[in-house]
Amino acid sequence: MAMTKELAALVDANPLTITDNELTFMLDHIGDPDGHLRDGIIYTLFGRGFFDDGFTADQRAEVAQTVLDRRDLWRDIEKADTDAIFGRTFTALVGTLILDYDREHSFLTVAQRTAYFQWAVTYLQQEKDYRGYVSGHGWAHAVAHGADFLGAAVRHPQFSQKLVPDVQKSVVTVLRRMTAPFMDDEEQRLAAALVFGLTVGNISVQEWTDWLTIEHTYLWDNYANDNLPSYYRLSAWLRIMQNAYFLLPQRDPNRVSCLAFINDFYQQMGFRG
Known part of the structure; x- marks a missing residue:
């Protein structure tokens, strides 16, 4: 395709x-099923368009409004294992670029801005397709891309x-929907999203501590030796x-809660007396 070659050259x-x-x-x-075109060319150019001055001001405005108008973040979100996942997750990534530039x-x-904030905090509450790398199409990676957003x-x-x-709620929803272990470092991206909020002060120490206590208690209360998904959820929570502990600055008080729950996991699993 001529346009593909034209863009690849850019x-x-x-x-x-x-x-x-x-x-x-x-x-x-944005969500083309061709992984090389979607990820290696188009997403790369969106990134360079915003952060290497490849877009004019009018083009940046067009991207921001067109993404909202098309609503590909929500397309077929109720359907499992369709190619619409690529449109959803790469819309999330473009949304990430837009908010980072803004x-x-x-x-x-x-x-x-209000619309993008609302999309970012509710997308993972609705997404149910947790595939990572999809053979023949490349990365779907909804949890990771949603966490970036x-x-x-x-x-x-x-x-x-x-x-x-x-x-x-977005992080909790992801954990409670898990039926298999994550394979592609999704936990790192979820932790990074939370740490961003903590380090800029948009999530307070009290909010963080209270939430961790509630979720930690819930996961342990619903853990059973004969229920593998309940273990996968606890294991993901540990990661x-x-x-989060290692991403937070050394003197950040939010590390205290992380370490307490890490130690509690090791004790309850019998790794530490």
């Missing part, structure tokens, strides 16, 4: 200039603390706590 172009026709194609193919340059309207929202200086319960 991946390493310096300086980068993206035409309106090229941008239209990129927007039309955090530095404040180009969104108030209504757009969540993190971009919660670290934004204009993020509303009223949305913090939805940030927590989230471990990652």
Whole structure:
């Protein structure tokens, strides 16, 4: 396809200039089933478009509004194992770019920013397709991409603390839907999203401690030796706590809660007396 070759030639172009026709194609193919086109070319160009000045101001505005208008983040979200997953998860990644750029340059309207925040904190509550790498199509990785989107929202200086319960609910929903272990470092991305909120002060020490206590207690209360999913959830929780502990600055008081729950896991599992 001629346009694919044209865009591929731009991946390493310096300086980068993206035409309106090229941008239209990129927007039309955010979730293309071809993993190389979607991830290696189009997503790369969206990243460079925002952060290497490849987009004009008008083009940035077009991307922000078109993504909202098309609502691909929600397309077929109630259906399992369809190719629509790629449109959803790569829309989440483009949403991450948009919020990260807006955090530095404040180009969104108030209504757009509010919409992106709302999308970011509710997407993982609705997504049920937890596939990681899909043979023949590349990465779906909904939990990881959704966590990136969540993190971009919660670290934004204009993020509303009223949305913090939805940030927590997103992580809880992912854990409680697990029926198999994560294989592709999803826990690291979930932990990073939470840490972003903690380090910028959008999640308070009290909110963090209270939430960890509730979730830790719930997971242990629902753990049973003969119920493998209940173990997978606890194990994922442990890795989230471990990652959060090491991602937080050394003197951050939020580390105390992480370490307490890590130690409790080892004790209850019999690894430590």
